[in-house]
Amino acid sequence: MNKPLFLLFFSLFAFSQSAFSQLITDDQKLLQLEEGVDLSSPYHTTLSFFYNLERTNFSPDLAAKTLDTRNIDQDPKDLAIKLQQIFEGKGVIVRTSEIPNDPDYADSSAGGEHKFYFDRNAMPGIFLVKRGKQWKFSPFTVAQIEEIHRETYPFGTDKLLNILPKIGTSEYLGLQLWQLVGLGILIFLTFLAHLVFTFLVDRVLIYLTKRLGYGYIGENYLLPIAKITSFYLIVVVLSLLMRVLQLPAEIWSWVVMVFNTLKPFLITVIFYKIVDIIAAYFSRLASRTESSLDDQLVPLIRKTLKALVILIGTLFILRDGLNFDIIPFLTGLSIGGVAIALAAQDTIKNFFGSIMIFIDKPFQVGDWVTSGDIDGTVEEVGFRSTRIRTFRNSVMYVPNGKIADSVVDNHGLRKYRRFYTTLTITYDTPPELIEEFVKGLREIVLAHPDTRKDYFNIYFNNLSAYSQDVMFYVFFEVPGWPEELNARHELLIQIVKLANTLGVRFAFPTQTLHMETFPEKKGLVPEYPGQASYQENLRKFLDTELKKKPD
Template sequence: MLKKLVLLVLSFFIFIFYTYPQLISDQHELPELEEGVNLSTPYHTTLSFFYNLDREHYYPDRAARTLDLSGTASNPEELAVMLQQIFEGKGIIILTSSIPNDPNYVDSTSTSAGKFYFDSNKLPGIFLEKRGKNWKFSPFSVALIEDIHAETYPYGTDKLLNILPKIGNTEYLGLQLWQLVGLGILVFLTFLAHLVFTFSVDRGLIYLMKRMGYGYIGENYLMPIAKITSFYLIVVVLSLLMRVLQLPAEIWSWIVIIFNTLKPFLITVIFYRIVDIIAAYFSHLATKTSSTLDDQLVPLIRKTLKAMVILVGTLFILRDGLNFDIIPFLTGLSIGGVAIALAAQDTIKNFFGSVMIFIDKPFQVGDWVTSGDIDGTVEEVGFRSTRIRTFRNSVMYVPNGKIADSVVDNHGLRQYRRFFTTLTITYDTPPELIDQFVKGLREIVLAHPDTRKDYFNIYFNSLSSFSQDIMFYIFFEVPGWPQELNARHEVLLQIVKLANALGVRFAFPTQTLHMESFPEKKGLLPTYPDQSTYEENLNKFLATELKKKPN
């Protein structure tokens, strides 16, 4: 990273040294004034001001005559020099060809007659005003010179404007000696600041985070932010100190654009990285909750915040770096937003439907839900639609607006899973055997580990056309469908074993033809033992089968 920074700075200064002479040769030379000062038009006043502050003919007393000093008691020559330094520090290029050469000039875009603004964006308070027959810098502008100068050269950097030029004014490659020395000092300070900041982060912050047990967060989240922050601070310092060098406006104006673009860009990158930290924190909180819907919400929050950071950062880059007026853009965006909202009603409806899902949490990922034709397991909840895996293993993408307006039956929130069936036994089964069989069924439910013990219904319930019916109505306390199937399997096996042990026969739809019995022939109906035998068989089953632990 340090090598890349070195190459970038060197390339930048090589560009300055080799392009500055060409810029000078392309610049229109200011024509000499026949008289020292001419205030007849905005053009001549501007020309008089900058011409008398040029290096080759330096007359600050003449330049001060372009200022309307009626409202100030400050030194006129110092004010003139400070005003020139403001133009140079803000990188404002004055093209004399664009300045009106009309004594009676009126700005058609302004309601005030007899005024000329140089740059309403960068210097809204500096303008020429016609007083009588002369055009001068207005008293309002003159009163603001000291404040604007302090804003342009803050933190005492204005003192360097008087110290550095004492080094020497000999020109090399289009720049004076004190400017070259200042560039060298800036390069040295840039590398020194980068090294100090990197050392303090690597050896200080990361070491401290590791001691606190957050080494992973420090290296993967804080370290990238710290590096970008170091570049941002370097850009801020360079933008303040390079103004002192008083580089030619043709070069400095481009450097100002670069600095003004880099500042919001780096801030955008910093906040973009901060979003990852926020998302990681929310993800950590989501792991502490039982709901899986929070795990789906964290990526959506991260993407939304990053999109907002990019959008806001782009607007600031356009406004501060490229001097793009974003007010008409925002106005057009608001008007266009109404049209987009009308054209995208379903999308907006789905968006608010997703918001309601995340707020109400009618289901979470992994739940089995039923709603109309929808029947399956929730796999993912997005901002527009919810993905549901059906039992055919197909995937349904259901708009969230439809889900929000529908009745959703969430089977995944069941505490108990109901199991109901009818056990049909033959009509030749004696009542005593039916009673013992029902008792055995109840003992099976009480002995199984996954059944609800406080509520179940097992009764001899009805007489159908071909069987005697026993209602078997129980509940399983299991987390999912596979566990429910396994519990059913185990209970049904126990029922079959109980029936075999007691001699109970299950009925199925049949028609029986009864014929008169003959003494020499045995009938087809089975013979059943007495009550004591039923009780003995039931106790033997309970003592052997129900003591076994289900697989």
């Protein structure tokens, strides 16, 4: 082969279907390849391997010389062809201008050993090593070729590599006939798979869920997940079958990147939808509990899980789709996280405070709580703060970190609500009347449906400056403050009626000037009829007021 023709051949070779995008055109090196192989450097070994596997210069026996086949019983030529198919199937572009031409090249990331890796992410097990003065594909790589080839072309798709080219190798639009036919078949199968999955999802899935009584769950939760899953399965099948077409490396590398991006993206969307199902399940569990704090926890769990799914999905998209090394990113993120944590101490404190609130459950939505200046009803518990509605109808947003460190008095968790007051009666009230009045008060408490019957204290217990004092100490067994107020109202009405029936007068702060009683005038001090009359009046009150049948 003369020199101009040989250079022309290599110019065409640069644009052909291969794993190269750039070639060295050094005359002396090309002549060395024409005679056989050159294993003096990683660059020459790579050039020798791919050059001898080109269709126009197909010499697998020469390409096999680049493999270190010691202790390997398989056909070296077959292994060389499969290794080339691995490069093409994974869409790895080997840029010869970036391959070291130094015979003594040492990889600093591999401990200074004489190794050269083509792509650590896509093909970590395929690399060159130096043996003596020759660079060859390592024995480890050669031993892994069969396994990597099966991973690249799974489910028997590798057999299509030998069947499809028999259709024809004539070139049209830069592709061979069998590649164009295979591409048309894939397009047809894609539309067919879409129709099949659409039928299975829209018809069969909905029908089955309705028959089982879960039609709402099927339409609102399972159907979106099934649709995304069908798209994911189509992408997976296409990524497996398109490798068989052996498209030019420059095109196939972009196709591989698209597929590798779509896969983690669709999986992220699937898990994003699954979070809604998990949240619906927890919401159903929360509705069965008496605590309303669980109802606030479900939205927070849903938001947290969705944020976590998006974060992890983004990392996988960067790693698998864009070949982005996320290890330095995660390392930098951890270092930056320390700085962020120092700058956002209060936010982190409030976050952990909210976690402690949900774990300890010191209160729930609707409870009346007091803590220092905080006094109101809990309306919402968030990740950062708790919203409390005060009795002035204003809203307080209290950081959860402050609540977690404070003493909280939860009035909403009271089993009984205390009612304590002092009934002041005038000093002219006889002891016998006071005794009957106290008895009537106790009967009022026992007759009321919302009072605690096993513990209450009603006694004549003090003589103050202007009155005789009766302690009225009772408890209500009611769920909330409005019910407590209503119980107080009913109890006080009965007390006033009792006092009016017995003739007990309530005292208030006054100053009384006592004068001698004039013969022709009646004194201001009332005349009390006596104990028998008191008892009769109490009996009438009990019969008429406390023994009434409810309407």
